[in-house]
Amino acid sequence: MKHGKKYRESLKKYDGTGVFPLPEALELVKSLSFAKFDETVDLSVKLNLKKSQSVRDTVVLPHQFRGEKRILVFCKAEKEKEAQEAGAAYTGAEDLIEKIKGGWLDFDIAVATPDMMKDVGKLGMVLGRRGLMPNPKTGTVTFDLKTALAELRKGRTEFRADKTGVIHLAVGKVSMDPGKVAENIKTAITEIKRKRPADAKGDFLKTVSVSSTMGPGVWVSIKDEE
Numbered sequence: 001m002k003h004g005k006k007y008r009e010s011l012k013k014y015d016g017t018g019v020f021p022l023p024e025a026l027e028l029v030k031s032l033s034f035a036k037f038d039e040t041v042d043l044s045v046k047l048n049l050k051k052s053q054s055v056r057d058t059v060v061l062p063h064q065f066r067g068e069k070r071i072l073v074f075c076k077a078e079k080e081k082e083a084q085e086a087g088a089a090y091t092g093a094e095d096l097i098e099k100i101k102g103g104w105l106d107f108d109i110a111v112a113t114p115d116m117m118k119d120v121g122k123l124g125m126v127l128g129r130r131g132l133m134p135n136p137k138t139g140t141v142t143f144d145l146k147t148a149l150a151e152l153r154k155g156r157t158e159f160r161a162d163k164t165g166v167i168h169l170a171v172g173k174v175s176m177d178p179g180k181v182a183e184n185i186k187t188a189i190t191e192i193k194r195k196r197p198a199d200a201k202g203d204f205l206k207t208v209s210v211s212s213t214m215g216p217g218v219w220v221s222i223k224d225e226e
Contacts, residue, residue, distance in 0.1 A: 019219040022185060025210050026178040032215040033174045039212035040065075041172040041181050045192055046207040049165040053200060056160040058138045059191040063180040064155040065173045071152055072096065074112035074120050074134070079145060083111075086149035094119065100126060107132075109152055111140045131158075159192065165206075167192060174212050185210070 020028065026041070033039045047055060072090040073083040080091040090096065090107060093116060100123055110127060112120045112134040120127075120134060127133040134140040138158045142148050159169045169188055172181035189208070196204045209217040 019221050021221050022182050025218045025220045026181055028218050029210050029212050030174055033212040035214045039174045040170045042211050043169045043171045043185055044209045045167045047161055047165045048202050048204055048206050053197045055195045056137055057195050058156050058158050059188055060154055060156045061184040061187055063184055069108040071109045072107040074116040079113055083145045086146045087153050110134050113143050114141055
């Protein structure tokens, strides 16, 4: 992959081999960022997983850095008021399903009550590709809409290991206080470790790195975060 001049210039400050305690790694990420916009700080955690193992859950980070999310709730008429009072931007049943089939996707998160999933499942190809399909494992299929939406509005976000066993998760902005970003990272790592499969062997965390949207990754000392 060919990188631009600014990326190559930033690499002169870091050769890509050093491993740092988290506070130092975040300071380095900040110094390596070069975009004109406020870059996102991304966490990458490589897990020691077998092909048959997976890790997926959600986490509420203590310090938020994103704007208000537009939440859509698939529910029957008797649950619409609860959803709306809890902060849902859109509520409905078959009407919303038909609207989405027609190409409308003007929302960030989808939640569904369990009795709607048979019909919502028809949108699998559309919602699944975009990571919007409600799922019980991530708390987005539930009758307790008040609790679910309260957590989602606080910033509950999903994490999952990809096919190579790596979890990628946005944890802050370059402009944020590094201490707050560090707290977000520690919270995320704690939740990731809690999802260690019972039959996982050896060290669960293989590598941890942080980076800005456009900048290079910086290795973090795992032993400091265990």
